[in-house]
Amino acid sequence: MEKKSVFQSAIERGVSRRDFLKMCTALAATMGLEFSQTDKVVNAMETKEKVPVIWLQFQDCTGCSESFIRSSHPTTESVVLDLISLEYSEVLSAASGHQVEEAMEAVIEHYKGKYILATEGSIPEDGIYCMVGGKPANEIYERVAKNALAVIAYGSCSAWGGIAGAKPNPTNAKPVTAFDSGDTPVMIVPGCPPISEVMTGVIAHYLTFGILPELDGFGRPKAFYKHRIHDKCNRRAYFDAGLFVESFDDEASKQGYCLYKVGCKGPTTYNSCMEMRWNGGTSMPILSGNPCIGCSEDGFWDAGSFTERLADIPLPQKIATVDPAVIGGVVTGVATAAVVAHGAATAVKKNIDDKKNTHEDH
C-alpha cells in the first residue's frame, strides 16, 4: 500500500489548495481550536498519511453510521476520502463477503498498532447473539482492538450498552469497555446517535496531534462532553425565572418557556448539542420545542418516559418506572399515618395501665 499524505490524496482527487485550507479551518473550529492554531492542522494534513480505520458494527441500528455520513464540517466525503482510509465498514465498503474480511486481516497485519478501530453497537457477553463472518462479536472485537492504536466507541450502545442493553437485556449486551482491549486506549463518544461533527472531530483531533483528545472520568472527550445541555440551553433564562411549559400545546410552549416539566433531561445530560447543533448546525431538539431525551447518558432508555423528568425507580414488574418524589411522598404519608395510629395506641395503653395501677393502689 502506497503512503500518501492527506494533502496529496486530496489534491489528486481534484480538491483545490484553497478548498483544502477551508477544510482545515473547519476542522480546527470543530475541534474547538483557536483560529491561530489552524496552521497546526494544515501542517498535520500536509505531512501525515491517512489513518486506516476499521469500523465494526455489533448490536446496533446503523444510526451512528447514518449520523457519521451527514457530517458537514468537515464534509463526509472529505473525511472518508481524504482524512481516513476506511478499510472495513459494513455500510460503506464496496466489497463484501470474504473479500472485505480479507481486507480487514490485511490492515491488522500491515498496520498493527497504527489503525483506529471505530465500533458501533453493544456486544453480547456470550458473543453468540451477534455473529459477523461466522465469528462471535466479542472475539472479533478483542482481536481487532488489541492490535489497534485506539478504539473509538461511537454511540450509546458501544459506550454504555444502549438500547440492546436496556431492560430486560435478553442478550446480556455490554458496552465495548466491558471487553478486553489489551493496552489500547478506548474513547467513548456517546449519543443516540452522536453528533456527526463530534464523530469526525475526534478523528481529526487524532490526525492533528497524534494523540486522542483529553478524556473525562468516563472516557468521553472533554471538548464535547464537559457541559450539560442545561448549562448551555437557550431556554435557561425561563428555567431560572420559574416559567415552565405544562403541556405541549399550551400557551407556555408557544412562548418557548422551559421544557423542564415536560421531561427535559437537559439538566442531567452531558453533550454538545447546544453548541454544535444537528444537521450542519440547523437545530436541535430543545430549539424545536421538544425536551432533551438524554440519549448520551448511561441507561437513558430505562430512565422512564421521555416526557417525565426524573422517573428512574423501577416498579417490580420492571416495565414501568416511577418518580422518586411520588414514592417519597407516599412513604412519608404512610409513616405519618403510622405515627398517628401508634400515638393513639400509646394513649389507649397508657390509660389502661394507669387505671390498672389505680385499682391496685386501692
Added chain:
Amino acid sequence: MKKKGLMDHIFGAHNYEDFYNPKRQAKIKDLGDGKVKVLVWELPVRIWHWVNFLAIIVLMFTGLYIALAFSSARFETHATDFLMGWLRWVHFVTGFVFMAALLFRIYWTFVGNRYTTFDIYKPGFIRGLWESLKFYIFLPNKKPHTIGHNALAQFAYWIFFGLCSIILSITGLYMFFEPQQGTHFMMNTYILGWVPHVFGNSVKLHIWHQGAAWGTMIFMVAHIYLAFREDYLVRE
C-alpha cells in the same frame, strides 16, 4: 471491670455506663433530695440541633420546588422573574450550612461528652436494640431507663440520619459543581471525581439525592413523634 465475652457482648445488660470514657462525663447538677439533673445535651449540641432543623426545613421546601417546579406558568412576565434561580440559590447556601453543621457534629462526636458518641461496638447494644423495639411495639420489655439515646434511637441516628446526611452532602456537592465538570476539582479522583463512579451518572445522582432527602423526612416524622411520646409516657 470484669472482662466480657462475646455472648455478653450480644445479649448482656444494656448498660454502657461502665464503658464510657470517664473523662467524658456529662455535667451533673445536684438538685438535693437525692435527685440529680444530668445535663446530657451540651449547648453546642443543642445549637447544632436547631440549626440543622431549620436547614432541613428550608432545604426540603426549596428542594421540592426545584424537583417539581409546581408554580404554574404566567404570561405577564417581568424582567426580575427569578423564582427558580432564587430558590436554587437559597437551597445551595442552606446546603452549605447543613454540611458545615454536619462536619461540626462529626467533630463533636470526638470531643463532646459521652452522650454525643455512639455505642454500637459496646456490650449489650444488640440486646438494647431488641428491648427498645419491644418498648415501641407495646410488648412487655426490659428496656432500661437510659440517659441519652436508647440503642434503637442511636441506631436510627447513625444509620438512617447520618448516612442520609452524608449521601445528601456528597451528591449535593457534586451536582452543585456539575457546571464546572471539566475542572480539576471535578475530575480529580481524590476530590469529587469518584462520586459518579459510586452513585452513577447525573440522573442516578439526582435520584440518590431525592431518596436520601425523603429518608430524612421519614426520620423527622418518627423523631418528632417519639420525642413527644417519650415525654408523654415518662412524665410523672
